[in-house]
Amino acid sequence: MPEISIRKRPRTEAVVTQRKFFKKTARGKVVKVLRERYLRDDVACGMHSCTLCASSQDAVLPSSGSLDHPSFPSGHFVLPDTNIFLSQMDLMESPKFNPPTIILQTVMEEVRHRSLPLYNRLKALVKADDKNIWVFYNEYRSETAVIREEGESPNDRNDRGIRKATSWYNSHLSLARPPVRGQSRPPLPVVVLMSDDVANRQKAEKEGLSCVSVRKYVEGRKDSNGLLDLLAAAGSDNLDPTPAAAARQALYPDYLPTTTLLAGVKSGRLHQGHFNANQYNYLEGSVPVPGFEKPVLLVGREHMNRAVQGDVVAVEVFDEKDWKAPADEVVDQEATLKNDDADDSEEETDDDEALAEQKMLRAEAVKRAESSKQPTGRVVGIIKRNWRSYVCHIDSTSLTSTNPTSLSQQTVFATPVSRLLPRIRLRTRQAPALVGQKILVTIDRWERTSRYPEGHFVRALGKVQSKEAEQESLLLEFDVPYRPFGKAILDCLPVEGDNWVVPPKNPVDPNWKDREDLRDLIICSIDPPGCQDIDDALHARRLPNGNIEAGVHIADVSHFVHPDTPMDSEAAARGTTVYLVDKRIDMLPALLGTNLCSLRPHVERLAFSVIWELSPDAKIVDVRFTKSVIASKSAFTYEEAQIRKDDPGLSDELTESIRLLNDLARKLREQRMAAGALNLASPEVKIQLDSPESSDPVDVEQKELRETNSLVEEFMLLANISVARKIQETFPQTAVLRRHLPPPRTNFEKLQDILRRRKGMTLDVSSSGALAASLDKCVDPNEPAFNTLVRIMATRCMLSAEYFCSGSVARDTFGHYGLASPIYTHFTSPIRRYADVLAHRQLAAAIGYAPLHASLHSKSHVERVLEVVNKRHRMAQMASRASVEFYVGLALKARSSKATVIEDAYVIRAFRNGLGVFVSRLGIEGLVTFKHEIQFDADNYTITVPAGGQEITISVFDKVKVEVEVEQDKNTQRGRVVMALSQPIDSRSL
Amino acid sequence: MSSRIEILNDGGYRSDGRKQYELRDITIDLTQQGTADGSAQLTHGLTQVLVTVFGPREAKMRSQTLHDRAVLNVEMSVAPFSTGERRKRSRADRRILEMAAMIASTFEPVVQTNLYPRSQIDIYVHVLQQDGSLLPACINATTLALVTAGVPLLDFVCAVTGGVHSTSPLLDLTTLEENDVPHMTVAVMPRTRKVTLVTMETRLHVERFRELFELACEAGQTIHREMKYAVKDRTVALVNAMDAGSKGGAADDHDRDVVMDDRI
């Protein structure tokens, strides 16, 4: 039992310890707020072997500070103010920068109020093992607590508090080391206030404190070069503003003040939404807003007004007569701006870009169908920047000196890997060393006088095209948490480790409590080859009454992952396992994923079973759920299972079970299709790796689908639906479900129009059933792949499925459009999806196996967790796709070095100066561009090109042949797939 | 706005500078209030209540008179300025009635009502300022007021609130904390270690309950010590006032429990 005491508060301190103030709430009510503060003398200073502070065993600061800064020969500690963390976080996070640092509570709280993401980074920084950081709770220590004085701004109060704490530390240091009689006092280390606020520094100096600006501090260090790059652009306030910059002409309109923006959005005059850049045309972007069905189009640099992909912006929409249609031209930033000089941007008025922009606007003048016009407007302000670190390449042509030993500061361009982002202007001393590397860059600001945003270098990831650098940059780009699991997380695993086994049967053993013994059932698993995390297994057998018992057995992950443990929080933060071609980033430690929770054959494992009684025509007679112990009899690949099923010579129990399952699955599928489920398609290819070590791609092949794939799929769907019903029934407010909203009809308009004009086909999108039926009719007898192509294009018109909390949305929006199921959840892959873990916990509570953890009763908690999981899922999908693309690129490169690669392709888009094509064998999309003018018929989706006297017309859906090659950009070393038409005409001459 | 205040930060401090198991400052004023037989003003952190006790006296309401014991009648009033949002609460406010009923039922098994048949004891609870742990403050002040009124009690009743932030238990919650974490109120009789009240208005996970409950019982002992000293100081003051020359008496039996001896 811990000691319980009463904190005594001396009456005389009432001014410092009690606060009473009145506050106006959002609803306009005035509220009295009472706060109390207990000041104490036991807040430790964090110095090793401090004689004054009692609890110094966990102190992290070396007692004499850091001795390696020439300006402070007697040792020093750094005490940064709030702004340092707000603007120089990358520096503070750098592993090269670790002076003993004191962070004040005042600073922590101010950061928290200003930016939660930064605060979370700060918290991680404090906990990092390789840093010497001590958090001093100055507001709770009696000597350092300050109260706001009359007429003092909160900012000034905090600055005063920071200065007071600095001075306290310095006197505390001298008190802790009383001079020994007869000896000369050794020089004391100093606590240095680090601040970029000139006024604050002046005040501090007046009070006799030593203080320093970040730049000066870093410059004074011996290893300053690498660190100086990390300084944010804003940190250079000591440098004189150059007269040239002052006179620089504004390129962008000013933003409106925030209050005007918010009022404008509230009144409906302005619209708020996320800015989306156009990947084909860097001079165009769009902002989906609630007020309009179509997103608001932004044409031209000026109207996009410094918005960056993902920012929340406020837009003003023009009068309808000024509305425009999206451009039908491909405008590549690099090609257009290749001659732009990174160092000066004053003379940018009459250059290539302006020409490109004029050309685009001229093309616009060509009258287009009214229907394709959409609301058009301009960005008038930023509600919230969503800048992060971006993976970039250095543009080698922007370097003024490529001498590898040059340490002069250069201004260079960093080109982000993502085509949705503008180039970033960067000042660095290591430019020559960074060419040919993947680097991480943060945007600091974007002034209205500068065409490009300004940023700073964070760190290098490695050589371009090296597996490690590409892999890490991919993970960073899609925000995938990939660090190895920490000790606290691994400590949550069973102590037996790999030797953990299901204990011998014993009803009082907690492992066996309330579990059914299903070890004798003929259960098997069917997975892709090489699958290590087997999270599902199946069985089926005939019952005496003529019905069939079928069971789905899912790894009992929630038996090992308990709520409120470090492992659980980590899994929730990761949300999903991410599959890259050559790497898997696990959601749970490998011991669980590939061993204890993997339903391997001939091993007893804990499972969560869904067992149905199905009639011979696959109707559910009864369903029950139970925790169980199983022993799988075999682990098949899809292929093995298929062969076994089709082998007439076999009639053992296992084979019969597979046949039974297959039979039921076919009927289940028929029922689902009859109910209007969609048969969607996405371009899936598989990368053949030579061997796991070398990971040199040998070839790309399309995934083959067998009957047994669909067998497993049908039963997983059935299990998910049954579980969804059960948990929704038991926990109507907080059940974890998954839904797929029906797509807005307008999403299909373009595809419908293309189909009608090009093929004379119609697409009925009134319901999922109607869509499925009309997709079935989109068949071109001459082109068997045409149907798949249309399905892929239709899939892109749909919304993506999402997890949600059942109490948070209307009951009539629960449905899953694609599956045509009124309710759905994810239950069958708890090893690799966190939502499934939650569903497991809820189902366990629903059958009375264990009480539901309090957090799963809280709607807001479930919502918060699912929001993260949804985001992680989206990112994980994009990351896997990007990884496949990278390997397709490598495979292509290998192939094209031997011979030209010619592939069949379908035209999917037509532009004024090119064609968008889809190569189904490689699963990639590409652009074919023409240098010369061609005839473009936007209404009929065709282009006409001259071919030796006569003319050839190519239209959307046409089958063409393209030559594919991988070209490495000479400047940035960025590899990219380049396509050229080879049939019906060679496009390189055009 | 409360989302921007950390309930328990990484340094182990709560938003007001206390640690997990630290209770707020308690001051007790047992000065005579008007014609009341007993009274206590208790300030617990920023929560402030005044309780006055009248009786035991002859029952006025015939209908509610019990022939074998006294009736406890608790009335509660909340000052409109006591909360953040200024609001007048009538005495018939459901929440106030409920709290008054809870106080009455907490004390029924403790007050030796069978000594006073056909009489009533009136307890008036005035809430002057609220900052969390209101019910415990009312209960503690009522105990003290009953003691000063000389009403025979089996034991003190000491109450405290406890909550759980994530997995960390917290004792003695402020309004800010009560709004954020699941919590409960526990009232214990420190000598007999019996519990006369456990109440919860928020969901608390069953696995956390036991730990928190035991902590709260222990905290009751700490509060008991504080209350005991207050009563003893008052007794000493009274004894000194009655007989300035006589020494000894209450001053040297500091370790004996005063509950029964306090009926001066």
Ligand SMILES: [Zn+2]
């Ligand atoms: Zn110290």
